Amino acid sequence: MIARVNTDTPPVVIVGAGQSGLAAARAVRDAGLRPLILEAGDRAAGSWPHYYDSLKAFSPNRFNNLADIDFGGEPDDYPTRDDVASYLERFAAGLDVEIRTRTRVTDVSVASGRYLVTTADGGTVEASGLVAATGSFANPHIPELHGTERFAGRLLHVADYREPSPYKGQRVVVVGAGDSAVQVAVELAHVATVTLASHHMPQLVPQLVNGRDVHYLLTDRFDDLPPAWLARLLTGKLVMDTGGYADAFDSRLLDRRDMFTGLTDHGVVWRDGNSEPVDAIILATGYRPSLGYLKSLGALDENGMPLHSQGVSLTHPGLVFLGVEYQRNFASNTLRGVAADAAHVTPALAAFASGAHLPFVA
Numbered sequence: 001m002i003a004r005v006n007t008d009t010p011p012v013v014i015v016g017a018g019q020s021g022l023a024a025a026r027a028v029r030d031a032g033l034r035p036l037i038l039e040a041g042d043r044a045a046g047s048w049p050h051y052y053d054s055l056k057a058f059s060p061n062r063f064n065n066l067a068d069i070d071f072g073g074e075p076d077d078y079p080t081r082d083d084v085a086s087y088l089e090r091f092a093a094g095l096d097v098e099i100r101t102r103t104r105v106t107d108v109s110v111a112s113g114r115y116l117v118t119t120a121d122g123g124t125v126e127a128s129g130l131v132a133a134t135g136s137f138a139n140p141h142i143p144e145l146h147g148t149e150r151f152a153g154r155l156l157h158v159a160d161y162r163e164p165s166p167y168k169g170q171r172v173v174v175v176g177a178g179d180s181a182v183q184v185a186v187e188l189a190h191v192a193t194v195t196l197a198s199h200h201m202p203q204l205v206p207q208l209v210n211g212r213d214v215h216y217l218l219t220d221r222f223d224d225l226p227p228a229w230l231a232r233l234l235t236g237k238l239v240m241d242t243g244g245y246a247d248a249f250d251s252r253l254l255d256r257r258d259m260f261t262g263l264t265d266h267g268v269v270w271r272d273g274n275s276e277p278v279d280a281i282i283l284a285t286g287y288r289p290s291l292g293y294l295k296s297l298g299a300l301d302e303n304g305m306p307l308h309s310q311g312v313s314l315t316h317p318g319l320v321f322l323g324v325e326y327q328r329n330f331a332s333n334t335l336r337g338v339a340a341d342a343a344h345v346t347p348a349l350a351a352f353a354s355g356a357h358l359p360f361v362a
Helices: 019-032 081-095 180-191 216-219 227-235 245-250 338-353
Strands: 011-016 033-039 098-100 105-111 114-119 126-127 131-132 153-159 173-174 192-200 204-206 239-241 255-258 267-269 275-277 280-283 320-321
Touching: 011 114, 019 033, 019 081, 019 131, 019 338, 033 126, 033 180, 114 131, 173 180, 180 192, 180 239, 180 245, 180 338, 204 245, 227 338, 320 338
Parallel strands: 011 033, 011 131, 033 098, 131 320, 153 280, 173 192, 173 280, 192 255, 204 239
Antiparallel strands: 105 114, 114 126, 267 275
């Protein structure tokens, strides 16, 4: 049931129009508040249009509904990057809320019990609550590597990788042990000589258990999961083998080595002291929450991570977060899970907007 939207107070500003921001807009609207989405890009699809070309979601279509809007497609197919982006735009169009694209938020401050949201064009928006839903794609984690300044080859984060043809016939090292590292390394191994460099062997688990996608079991039947799968799930250190990953390692199509110790002018120094020429290094080393616009507000810790409890700010009433990895559970930053998180944090926004809140932390 959709409550009548209160237009007498400033809107709840939602920063980001990806899956988290759109889920937030739906929950905020249904609570009788007026959402306003500010999106830095030119589409209401978050970071999905910018991922590498071959990316597919790890859950079948039937599990990718955002709120109650059907994802569509064959229920057991895995959607592509473009499928997800199109779905999010369709979801956004059906919300009937204001979305301002090409509007980058640069800073947030407080005045007279309201948030003041500053944008890159110098504009300011007054807000009766704030949802930080900017995800992490815009903030790739670049680890410190000894000798980076002297390396003459190509060094990039997987955020800037698109497809394998530019690396054909080259010597490539992919750094990381997660889903993106393995997927990109296997893809590249068909056209280049590739080593996956990591601190530990990727923990591969089959996506199919007893002939069915594991998401069927994750719905409510954890007891059906193999013990090794469950143990890795609970620690978050696993890579779903969507097809051929284990075979790539077993057949030596893809080489895996312990992380190199440094870079030379033209290559890497392996742990055994041997140097090897390398054309390109791709860092699949993860991301960090992209929340720089909250730095001056004092809502982040010294590492730029949000200070929150299950998405509700510990420092500022009326500020909530969505899309943080493991914010409330395993599914928090996924299509299937973010709507539940949005429903969880919305009462805190409603309480603040109504005036039933504590003073701001100094």
